Amino acid sequence: MTPGFQHLIRLSDDTGLFEHARRAVVRRQHGYCTDDVARGLVVISREPDPTPELTRLAECYLAFLTHAQDRTGAFRNRLGFDRRWHDRAGIGDWWGRAMWGLGTAAARGCAPWIREEALHAFALGAERRSPHPRAMAFAGLGAAEILRTTSDSTMAAALLTDAAQAVGxxxxxxxxxxxxxxxxxxxxxxxxxxxxxxxxxxxxxxxxxxxxxxxxxxxxxxxxxxxxxxxxxxxxxxxxxxxxxxxxxxxxxxxxxxxxxxxxxxxxxxxxxxxxxxxxxxxxxxxxxxxxxxxxxxxxxxxxxxxxxxxxxxxxxxxxxxxxxxxxxxx
Missing domain, CATH: 1.50.10.10 (Glycosyltransferase)
Structure with a gap:
């Protein structure tokens, strides 16, 4: 048997992707996090021929990320099962992973409306820079995805350059x-x-x-x-x-x-x-x-x-x- 998306589907609902499980059973009390939703969007966006169920998940994960993002381009990270945010928007690792997910969806998303909305959110997030090298590295990977399909994106090029400089x-x-x-x-x-x-x-x-x-x-x-x-x-x-x-x-x-x-x-x-x-x-x-x-x-x-x-x-x-x-x- 080859690993597929069945457990990712099990961990997801109409809000997002649950962070933890005991064995294979979801632990709803631990809620959702932007980190994992962004990772989920990356792997679904990589699929060359996603099923309708995976397309629905991509839309769900994208909606989660755009809801997590504030007007400055920062992201909240932790959402409870009660759909209340437990933190303020910031530019830590979760910002970087959100940018990675959005960049991958903008470049490889299976539907035009997914690509367009992801690019819009990416552009807003690309106005920010994180002081954390790993956050910048993750964001840079999202910028690289965009540049591989849109080589003249100055926004993505600038973010990727800054990411490399942040890594050192x-x-x-x-x-x-x-x-x-x-x-x-x-x-x-x-x-x-x-x-x-x-x-x-x-x-x-x-x-x-x-x-x-x-x-x-x-x-x-x-x-x-x-x-x-x-x-x-x-x-x-x-x-x-x-x-x-x-x-x-x-x-x-x-x-x-x-x-x-x-x-x-x-x-x-x-x-x-x-x-x-x-x-x-x-x-x-x-x-x-x-x-x-x-x-x-x-x-x-x-x-x-x-x-x-x-x-x-x-x-x-x-x-x-x-x-x-x-x-x-x-x-």
């Missing part, structure tokens, strides 16, 4: 060629946005920096030929590295970045990174455990020393879908 360049340290002295989460997104910015602007130096970062990140996360992802606790330069708790979001970020590197360079060697990421979900990981449930289609929330965390939340399930989309494109 690594020091000349062969032991740690990374722009920060630590790795945290979705690390490969930082390399991916430099690769995209270098490619789309014709800056070969920037492209080379992104590829070098991704090569190093991929190498340090490979153990005995399998993917051994940086755990949720992160890893600081010079400190011991823990093996667990590995998260699906890290696996999906690596698959995305390697897939982009392969398309940009034409080098099929990058496909191996995508394959290792897909294999991680199928059991080629440090615990030898399958990281998704064939009965539900959901991905497990983390790989612990004792095996999978059997809860199947939105972030993990979207990471599974995203990784398998990239692997599926390899043929």
């Amino acid at each position: 360049t690594p020091p000349e340290d062969p032991g740690w060629p990374w722009p920060q002295p630590y790795l945290t989460y979705a690390n490969a997104a930082l390399a991916e946005v430099l690769i995209a910015a270098g490619d789309l602007s014709g800056d070969r130096s920037l492209l080379g920096t992104g590829l070098h970062m991704l090569t190093w990140l991929s190498d340090i996360q490979t153990r005995d030929g399998r993917l051994s992802a940086v755990p949720a606790a992160g890893w600081r330069q010079g400190a011991p590295r823990q093996r667990y708790d590995q998260q699906p979001i890290e696996v999906a970020a690596l698959a995305d970045a390697c897939a982009v590197a392969a398309r940009v360079t034409g080098d099929p060697a990058w496909h191996e990174g995508v394959r290792r990421a897909a294999a991680w979900f199928l059991g080629a990981n440090d615990a030898g455990a399958r990281m998704w449930d064939p009965d539900t289609g959901g991905a497990y929330d983390g790989l612990t020393e004792d095996g999978p965390n059997l809860n199947q939340g939105a972030e993990s399930t979207i990471a599974l879908i995203s990784t398998m989309q990239q692997a599926g494109e390899l043929g």
Whole structure:
């Protein structure tokens, strides 16, 4: 059985996408978040021939994001099951992910009204800049999606340029060629946005920096030929590295970045990174455990020393879908 969208559909209602589940059952008391709705919009927008049910979900997720956005282009993040917002609009990581979702929908959305509304919301959000490098990286990935279909978008080009600058360049340290002295989460997104910015602007130096970062990140996360992802606790330069708790979001970020590197360079060697990421979900990981449930289609929330965390939340399930989309494109 191949993972599909069945669990994402299970986690969704007419408002949005629930964040958490106990095993496969929705935990409504935890509500919805812009982060996950944006991720959901990314993977649905990538589908070349979505079903009517997925199109309905794309419309639902887009409506959620436009409702979360205020007049300045910032976004609220947490909505309760009672449909009351629990925070004020801001420009943290959720702003960046919302921009990624909107940019992907604007470029690849299955219906013209989805593309048009997503572009409108993206343009409003593109007036803002976040002080957080990861938020800027996520937003930059949305800008890159638009530039791949509309190369003369000055708005998207400016955001992508600023995203690359926010990520920065690594020091000349062969032991740690990374722009920060630590790795945290979705690390490969930082390399991916430099690769995209270098490619789309014709800056070969920037492209080379992104590829070098991704090569190093991929190498340090490979153990005995399998993917051994940086755990949720992160890893600081010079400190011991823990093996667990590995998260699906890290696996999906690596698959995305390697897939982009392969398309940009034409080098099929990058496909191996995508394959290792897909294999991680199928059991080629440090615990030898399958990281998704064939009965539900959901991905497990983390790989612990004792095996999978059997809860199947939105972030993990979207990471599974995203990784398998990239692997599926390899043929």
